[in-house]
Amino acid sequence: MGRNTRKRRSPLATKVIAGAAALAVGGGGLVWANFYASAHESGPSHNRTRSAGAQVATIQCPDVGQKLRKVPRGARAGVDRELAQLDKQITEAYARLASTRQAQSGDASYVQNAILGPLKSKRTAALDRIGTNIRRVGGNTPQGLGRFAECRGMGVDQPDDGNGNAGNGQDGQNGDGQGEDDGQGQNGGQGQDGGQNQGDNGNGAAGPFAEDFVDINDVQPGSRDLENGFAANGEGGSQGSFTAVCGVNENNLFNSDNLIVAPGVDNGAHHTHDYVGNQDNDAFSSDEDLANAETSCQNQGDRSTYYWPVLRLQDGTQEFDAGDLGGGAEGNVGKILKASEAEIKFVGNQRSDVVAMPKFLRIITGDAKAFTNGVANANSSFSCTGFEDRQVTDKYVLCPEGSQVVRTSNFQSCWDGQNIDSANHRDHVAFVQQDGSCPNGFQAIPQLQVRLVYDVPAPTVENGQVQNPYAVDGFPEQLHKPITDHNDFINVMDENLMNEVVDCINSGEDCQ
Template identity: 25%
Template sequence: MNKTKFKIGSSKRAAAMMIALAVVSGTMVVEARKRRVVFAPPPAPAPAPDPRPEPVPAPAPAPAPAPAPAPAPAPAPSGSYDPMTVQLPDVPSNFDVNSELVKAWGTGAIPASALPDVVGAFRFICNASHLSYDDPIVYPGQPGKSHLHQYFGNTSADANSTYTSLRTTGSSTCNSPLNRSAYWMPAMMNGKGQVIKPDYVSVYYKRRPKTDPLCAKIGTACVDLPRGLRFVFGYNMLNTTAKPTGGGYFNCDGPGAIPGHYKDLPTAQANCPVTARVGAVISAPECWDGKNLDSADHRSHVAYSAYIGQAYAQCPTTHPYVIPTFTMGVWYSQGTAVEPWHLSSDVMANGTMMPAGTTFHADWFGAWDSSVMNMWASNCVNLLLNCSGGDLGNGKQLKMYSGFSWTANPRVVTAPGA
């Protein structure tokens, strides 16, 4: 109250006002006690929207003037559709899982963080497995129907392979039979009826951690690879006018190499002396529809993310589940002379020869031991670790199979049936 002069009778009026205020205040306190609410005098100015009850309905970060159709970040909000219900029943390994695990790097060390990268990484190395004219995805139950394939991973993969058969039979050239997945691509040919065997194959699985808020912006959520998933990626042999997927390219690495993303084999070999290796590199899709483990064209149930005006790539709304993708690099020595190579798929069914290497594609039929896949997904990927050499991110590592070599021996073999 400001101390201005009062006119006549001001002291009497002041006394009366004090008595009146005391009565009113006493009444308010009594009423407040009855309601068990602590009375607070109302703010002097008009009732501005400064709500007294603490629970504020909207979170506060920039109130968007719309009911928020996109739910807040989180992997699949409770009560929503769970895509993992479509995966096949688990088929446990028919051997002791622990017999195929060793202390990571002999010490049980935990890998370093992948930061500043935003994806967790799990890497391992494979050798070549067998050659076959089979394709259990495109031509299931039809042995000998496809072009010649070079297989990696499961040593028993053939035209009749299923998820169950892959999980229960065969060894693996990808570290350990804990990974009985089958990977395959067209065989590399030298034009003399012979196959060039790759020295080794590097496989690199990666994805953002499930807790990354961008999982809910790239798609609906980041999820694990479902059991039984399979797909084809790269050049589309069933629709040759379609744009190839997977960003496949050829590279060169080693002494005298001129590295690059070469679109065909002749260009890559021209920049790759005999002292270096030629690499065929391709990446699998990272978006899944959450409903199908395969599709009629063996591609439509999966997709690739793309930049559509955001600072990050987004999955199509039809394929909202972000799965770990993998990049496969297949590396070949050139021997004592550079020869004109081509892929077996470059020779079309009608005999037409496509430019060498331009039909590059690959197939994948997942058959990991579920407990081990959970290890690398939970640790390497979801904890944003930088795992290599089959390191599972928990102090354990896949045992490397007996007979692994960094160099193919023999390097050149006769094509089956030639």
């Protein structure tokens, strides 16, 4: 397998994670020190009870990129670089958290003094530079930017509700090791085994865990909230569809960049992406590069880039990126699973005709940081073939024999009519309202729906442990939680093809 990147990766010896943990013996990637003593399943509800000895599992920091609503265009490149620097700082701090469990067990203030305190200082400097970038082009620094510098320790359970209300297991402290853990006692030592658990799948505390999986038979039909674009088209709207046939990444193009969020930044995603469509889509690609690139789509007028985090089977396979940032050096380990099907479809609006998307429109759906950010922007789901009336966002699914895993992402389908992107990469697009119409000031565009099907060997879950799990790649501190799944799109259709897409949808035809 290969990757499409113009910039050579830094040598392993210089990588920020290289010293964070020991290489796994017989398993892919790095082993992250174990942070809890034991876990036990409690029936279909998948509630976990844990013994005393649990520690801070990960680091929760305010997502500054989501807070920036107005950044002058002239400042965006510099601000994006600083936002990427903030992500790198969190990755480094999480690596230190995972590699210093022995020190933490002997010093209740270690996490705060040695990890979170220095992290706050580094974040303060980066936030100051963001302000400088904005002022340099005549803009005003957002008020209270400095309040986003402080981070805290977080437990392993589900994230807060997006309104600052912590979920179970979050200690609510500043990572001082003294928070209670589900009423089970204080956070403390390394756990019963003093190190890694057997069956840690090559990345130890980086997850996923048994609680992250659910049998599809235990999911109720229709239980997923379909508000964010999963509802079918209404009778009065645009009923057609356009399917883009772009393959399943047969060209083996992978990188850990993110052209939308971190343009010009190598390893801006800290996890590896699959790419279909545009064949020149690393962090350094300009709009001109995208427009002139080759495409894997059958219709050569579609040079759009469609990309998503890879799905891996944590079976000890040493992939091409086993020693790289974004791959094994950041806890993304195991065999990359290529989708057996990648259905890319554009559909209409329940209430109205759709208008053409502007060229180079960028849309992100879902949230790669939903575990620490909260679930407000989570918008991907897992299911099984034959069971797709059952969708879950916060669990990986265990499918019966003969059924395959399905990942679904339905994108925002309302556009502000002016911008191809926004400072936080979200405000220029929106989901439909409950009645299917777009919010005031927005107009309906074709809705992108991506359905990925995988032939995944079913993991086994026994005695609170999961063996050979599968998981989406993610930022290290997100612990491979399924709720962090996401999908990205840049529209690079030529004008004729986009007009054809719109005509098909508005006339009720099904085209490809």
